[in-house]
Amino acid sequence: MFWDPTIMLLIPGLLLSLWASFKVRGTFANYARVPARSGLSGAEAAAALAARHGLRVGIEPSHGGTLSDHFDPTTNTLRLSPEVYEGRSLAALGVAAHEMGHALQKADGYAPLALRSGLVPFAGLGSNLAFGLLLAGMLLSMKPLLYAGIAFFSLAVLFSLVTLPVEFDASARAMRILAADGLIGREELPGVRSVLNAAAWTYVAAAVVAVLELLRLILIARGSEE
Ligand SMILES: [Zn+2]
Numbered sequence: 527m528f529w530d531p532t533i534m535l536l537i538p539g540l541l542l543s544l545w546a547s548f549k550v551r552g553t554f555a556n557y558a559r560v561p562a563r564s565g566l567s568g569a570e571a572a573a574a575l576a577a578r579h580g581l582r583v584g585i586e587p588s589h590g591g592t593l594s595d596h597f598d599p600t601t602n603t604l605r606l607s608p609e610v611y612e613g614r615s616l617a618a619l620g621v622a623a624h625e626m627g628h629a630l631q632k633a634d635g636y637a638p639l640a641l642r643s644g645l646v647p648f649a650g651l652g653s654n655l656a657f658g659l660l661l662a663g664m665l666l667s668m669k670p671l672l673y674a675g676i677a678f679f680s681l682a683v684l685f686s687l688v689t690l691p692v693e694f695d696a697s698a699r700a701m702r703i704l705a706a707d708g709l710i711g712r713e714e715l716p717g718v719r720s721v722l723n724a725a726a727w728t729y730v731a732a733a734v735v736a737v738l739e740l741l742r743l744i745l746i747a748r749g750s751e752e
Contacts (some may be wrong), residue, residue, distance in 0.1 A: 627696030652681030
């Protein structure tokens with residue numbers, strides 16, 4: 527859409543995204559082949575953790591394919607991909623416990639999760655509106671439109687930044703509850719940690735891309751002033 531030298535700025539972010547995406551798929555596939563000693567499926571482990579921590583959450587299969595696992599805070603539902611829902615591997619247990627980590631965040635009133643949930647509608651609207659405003663601003667050479675576009679895009683950037691502590695904390699909770707509740711053994715922890723760390727890199731990459739994109743838009747807007 528905006529083809530100019532500042533596009534080079536995006537390349538490191540895109541390379542990081544590509545690497546993170548390969549890494550998470552590869553690591554998940556590796557540990558999906560390692561059976562968990564408990565013999566539990568991801569759904570069973572999630573149910574056990576919910577019971578143990580007194581959480582009333584729905585646990586459903588998701589239909590979005592591999593790595594579509596998520597916690598929906600509006601309905602208090604964990605949606606787990608088939609590999610996680612039915613899988614009895616370290617990867618399945620790690621991802622199921624991570625999503626349960628989000629349910630625990632909600633139960634605890636963890637502030638970054640509430641902030642992220644509050645930003646969802648603005649982040650989506652912000653990035654859509656931003657590109658329309660930026661395009662109009664450039665075509666009409668109207669600086670206020672460019673800056674309004676950048677302001678809206680900043681909401682999407684803020685969302686990707688707030689996502690980082692939310693995701694790191696959910697993984698830290700996952701490791702704690704899996705170990706404390708005896709669902710995985712001490713020797714299984716490094717495998718679960720590898721899966722969760724690989725997943726965390728995808729969020730880091732998304733945040734880096736968003737920040738670089740914002741920087742690029744600011745450079746374009748400033749360049750248009752001369
Ligand atoms: Zn998560």
